[in-house]
Amino acid sequence: MANLPSNQTDIALPHPQHPVDVARALPPRRPATWVLSIITVVVAAQIVNLVLTNPNFEWNVVGQYLNSETVLQGVVMTLFLTVTALTIGLVLGGVLAVCKLSDNALLSALASSYIWLFRGTPQLVQLIFWFNIGLLVPVLSIGIPFGPTFASIESNTLVTPLLAAIIGLGLHDAAYQAEIYRAGLISVDEGQLEAAQALGMKPVRVFFRIQLPQAMRFIVPPTFNSIIALVKGTSLVSVIGGTELLFSVKQIYSQTYQTVPLLIVASIWYLFITTVLNGVQFFIERHYGRGSSRNGSSVIVARFFDRRAAKRYRNRGLQS
Amino acid sequence: MTLPILRISGLRKHFSGVEVLKGIDLEVHVGETVALLGSSGSGKSTLLRCVNCLEVASGGSIWVGDEVMGYRQESKGTLRRLTESQIAVQRRQVGMVFQNFNLFPHWTVLQNIADGPRSILKLSKADAIERSMTLLTRVGVADRANAYPRQLSGGQQQRVAIARALALEPALLLFDEPTSALDPENVSEVTDVMAALAAGGATMLVVTHELGFARAAADRVVFLDGGVILEQGSPAEVFDHSQQPRTREFLRKTLV
Numbered sequence: 379m380a381n382l383p384s385n386q387t388d389i390a391l392p393h394p395q396h397p398v399d400v401a402r403a404l405p406p407r408r409p410a411t412w413v414l415s416i417i418t419v420v421v422a423a424q425i426v427n428l429v430l431t432n433p434n435f436e437w438n439v440v441g442q443y444l445n446s447e448t449v450l451q452g453v454v455m456t457l458f459l460t461v462t463a464l465t466i467g468l469v470l471g472g473v474l475a476v477c478k479l480s481d482n483a484l485l486s487a488l489a490s491s492y493i494w495l496f497r498g499t500p501q502l503v504q505l506i507f508w509f510n511i512g513l514l515v516p517v518l519s520i521g522i523p524f525g526p527t528f529a530s531i532e533s534n535t536l537v538t539p540l541l542a543a544i545i546g547l548g549l550h551d552a553a554y555q556a557e558i559y560r561a562g563l564i565s566v567d568e569g570q571l572e573a574a575q576a577l578g579m580k581p582v583r584v585f586f587r588i589q590l591p592q593a594m595r596f597i598v599p600p601t602f603n604s605i606i607a608l609v610k611g612t613s614l615v616s617v618i619g620g621t622e623l624l625f626s627v628k629q630i631y632s633q634t635y636q637t638v639p640l641l642i643v644a645s646i647w648y649l650f651i652t653t654v655l656n657g658v659q660f661f662i663e664r665h666y667g668r669g670s671s672r673n674g675s676s677v678i679v680a681r682f683f684d685r686r687a688a689k690r691y692r693n694r695g696l697q698s
Numbered sequence: 699m700t701l702p703i704l705r706i707s708g709l710r711k712h713f714s715g716v717e718v719l720k721g722i723d724l725e726v727h728v729g730e731t732v733a734l735l736g737s738s739g740s741g742k743s744t745l746l747r748c749v750n751c752l753e754v755a756s757g758g759s760i761w762v763g764d765e766v767m768g769y770r771q772e773s774k775g776t777l778r779r780l781t782e783s784q785i786a787v788q789r790r791q792v793g794m795v796f797q798n799f800n801l802f803p804h805w806t807v808l809q810n811i812a813d814g815p816r817s818i819l820k821l822s823k824a825d826a827i828e829r830s831m832t833l834l835t836r837v838g839v840a841d842r843a844n845a846y847p848r849q850l851s852g853g854q855q856q857r858v859a860i861a862r863a864l865a866l867e868p869a870l871l872l873f874d875e876p877t878s879a880l881d882p883e884n885v886s887e888v889t890d891v892m893a894a895l896a897a898g899g900a901t902m903l904v905v906t907h908e909l910g911f912a913r914a915a916a917d918r919v920v921f922l923d924g925g926v927i928l929e930q931g932s933p934a935e936v937f938d939h940s941q942q943p944r945t946r947e948f949l950r951k952t953l954v
Contacts (some may be wrong), residue, residue, distance in 0.1 A: 572752055573800035577814050578790035578866065580783045587813075591804050669803045669846035 413535045416438035439639035443630060444646065452626025453647050459622055460541055460651075464605060466548025471555025476585075478560055489556065496553035501531040502614050505546035509618040511537050542623075543615040551608055558600045594666040602659040613644075623647055702727050703869050703901055704749065707876040708758035711744055718744045720925040721758065726870065726903055727732075731896040733912035734905045736922035737948055742905045745922070746872050749903070750792045753784050762791055764868060790818060793863030797875040801847035807834070807858050808843040814866045833861035837891050853884030857891055864895075871895070873904040877911075889915075909952060913937055921945045 400420035429435060443449055477489035496504070498560075512533035521527030537545075566589050574584040627640040703724035711719040718741045726732050734742040747753040749760055751768045760767040768785055769777045780788070801810050811830040815821040821829065836838040837857035839850070847855055851933055863871060873892065876887045889908055893915040896902055906912055912919055912933060919936040921929045929942045942948045 474793075544756070567800075569796060569798050569800040570802065571798060575752065575782075576750055576787065576789060576792075576796075577862070578786050578818055580786045583817070588802060592802075628954035666804075669805070669848060 390453060415588075422677045434638060435642065436636060436639040439636050440646070443640060448626045448630060449623070449643055449647070452621065452623035453651075455621050455626075456609070456612045456623040456647075457651070459547060459607050459620070460605070462544045463547035463551055463612075464608060466544070467551030467555045467604075467608070468601075470548070470552035472559055474552060474556035475559035475563065478556065479563060493553045493556055496550050497557075497628075501546070501611060502617065504550055505543065505614055505618055508537065509542040510540060510545040511542070531534070532574045539615070539619045542618055543612070543620045546610065547611060547615070551604065552609075554604050555601065558597055558604065559593070562595075562597035563589060563598070565596045566592045589665065595663075595670060598659065598663050598666060602655060606655055609651050609655070610648060614646075652658050702761075705761060705905065706745075706749070706758070707761075709745070709748060709755055709760060710757035711741070711748060711753060712756050718925055719748070719755075720791070721929060722922075722925075724920065724927065726901060728849040728869075728901055729899045731900070731902040731904065731915055731920045732920060733916035734903065734920050735907075735909070735912060735936075740920045740922040741925045743874055745902065746794075746874050746905050749870075749872060750789050750794055752794075762788070768835045777835055790866055791869045792872060793864050793866060793868035793870070794872040795859050795874065795876050797878050799847070799852070799859045799879070801855055801859055801862070803847050806844050807839065807850070810847065810858060811862045811865050814862065818866060829865060830861070831834060834858070837861045838887075851884060852880045853887045856880065856888045860888075860891055860895075869901060871900055871902045872905065873902065875905050875907065877908055878907065879886055907952065909937070909949070921948070923948075946948070 430437075474489045474492060477485040480486055480489075508596050515533055517530050518533055518536060519527040519530035521529075569587055570592060571584060574588040579588070611618075612622050613624040615622050616628060617644070619625070627644045631637045631640040704724075704726040706722055706724040709719055709722040709724075710717070716800070722741075722745060724732075724745075732743065744753055748755045749762070749767065754768065759769075765788060766777065767788055768780055770780055770784070772778050801807075802813075805813070808827065808830055811833060812826040815829050816823065816826040820875045831840060831843065834843055837860055839857050839861070840856050842850055842854060842858075847858065850858065856879075860876075876892070877888050880888065885908065887910040892904070893911065896915040896917075904912075904916070914933075916933055918930060919933050920927055921936060921940075921942070923944050929936060929945050931938060934946065937949065941947065
């Protein structure tokens with residue numbers, strides 16, 4: 379008591395009739411939360427009502443075209459572009475990230491320049507550029523550098539809209555993916571790498587068994603961000619005549635003038651694809667999150683799956 | 699006397715102009731436990747990290763067995779720096795235990811220990827698990843074999859880290875302040891394991907602030923100050939009959 383200010387003394391508390399127990403306490407009153415919740419619900423209901431009852435949305439047309447052949451072909455092309463560009467992005471991005479982190483000044487500078495160029499110019503410009511590569515390099519040849527050529531082909535024949543789209547989306551994605559990888563890799567504690575080295579692990583093994591798996595926790599969320607951006611980014615390909623989803627619905631509404639319902643058809647498909655991706659992300663994140671907390675997952679859904687996963691891990695024993 | 703397993707001669711190390719080690723000569727013989735004492739900044743952790751090439755020495759040499767750590771002697775007498783992969787092979791003779799344990803958090807305790815025997819010593823899966831479980835029993839953490847490191851207490855983690863280092867059967871064990879990150883009540887469970895190792899004939903170089911451990915378990919105590927070895931001898935010589943005022947001052951302040 380000696381250290382307390384003089385105006386603070388023991389307060390005579392009224393003796394409670396019942397012993398106090400916080401376990402029986404009521405939740406706090408939150409009137410503002412209630413008011414805001416009601417306003418939000420009313421506004422949301424109005425928006426839903428507007429969408430469902432406004433005849434201009436033409437939901438019957440949406441239903442009519444959702445599974446039409448042209449649209450489905452567009453969906454398949456969008457998925458194909460996403461998967462091919464993503465493959466290029468994930469692989470090339472990994473190479474770029476490792477080069478940028480390398481001690482070799484030349485490799486590091488090359489990777490930095492690539493990232494600078496492909497992140498610094500608009501994706502749409504890059505797509506149009508690759509589509510028109512024939513203007514810059516009319517003929518592509520295979521041969522000995524500065525020596526004889528074995529085979530050559532006109533750029534315009536080789537670089538179709540499809541190839542231009544794959545190259546354009548893939549190379550652009552690689553630049554972003556490289557930075558995502560790099561962020562994850564440098565977030566791994568230096569002590570982890572030292573411990574692996576001290577055990578006599580060779581650099582490649584340290585990278586793939588120790589650094590990368592721990593980096594994945596930081597790599598996966600932004601990667602899915604960028605995959606979702608890539609799915610939607612494929613719509614830019616319609617500009618160079620790639621027959622993906624947006625191009626397909628454009629083809630239809632340019633004849634029928636049912637612009638709004640067909641854009642909704644495209645949006646529904648984009649939402650469907652990204653929703654599936656969200657699910658995939660959830661499972662991948664859970665896989666790389668193992669061992670990262672004392673009590674397992676905090677998300678309720680994850681807890682449900684964790685019970686089964688925990689059993690699996692217990693039975694698995696040694697992984698290597 | 700037997701050949702020293704570790705021979706450090708004239709070791710120098712500077713970080714961007716600041717000289718941390720100013721010519722260290724030290725030998726550790728097979729079966730010997732050497733405690734490295736000194737105040738923070740005296741260079742004792744740097745010395746330890748130079749031994750397994752986590753730091754690259756600026757001068758002098760470090761011999762483990764008949765190899766210069768980090769280098770290869772070429773036929774014409776020149777010395778050639780090794781690649782990281784080649785250094786990795788050299789490091790397999792030297793185990794290390796870190797202040798912050800540095801167990802791999804994405805692997806279970808068992809995986810942490812069994813990976814080395816499995817991937818480096820090429821033991822079969824069954825043999826690797828058997829060796830790991832034997833070591834875990836020895837350090838008293840066998841019941842947590844399938845837990846992840848973060849589910850263990852600090853003392854348990856450090857005992858697992860010791861088992862992990864032992865799993866490769868190194869010729870020399872390095873300990874870098876192994877109890878400094880522990881709660882006081884957990885220190886003894888780790889020093890007990892280390893003392894048992896020392897008594898069992900392991901060759902150990904231990905950077906520590908646990909003077910009790912050094913006195914009880916070390917064959918020799920080395921006192922480092924300002925990047926040089928100021929004094930060394932048996933625990934009794936250094937603790938009770940120190941010739942150096944600087945050592946006596948350090949001991950007085952640390953023992954309080």
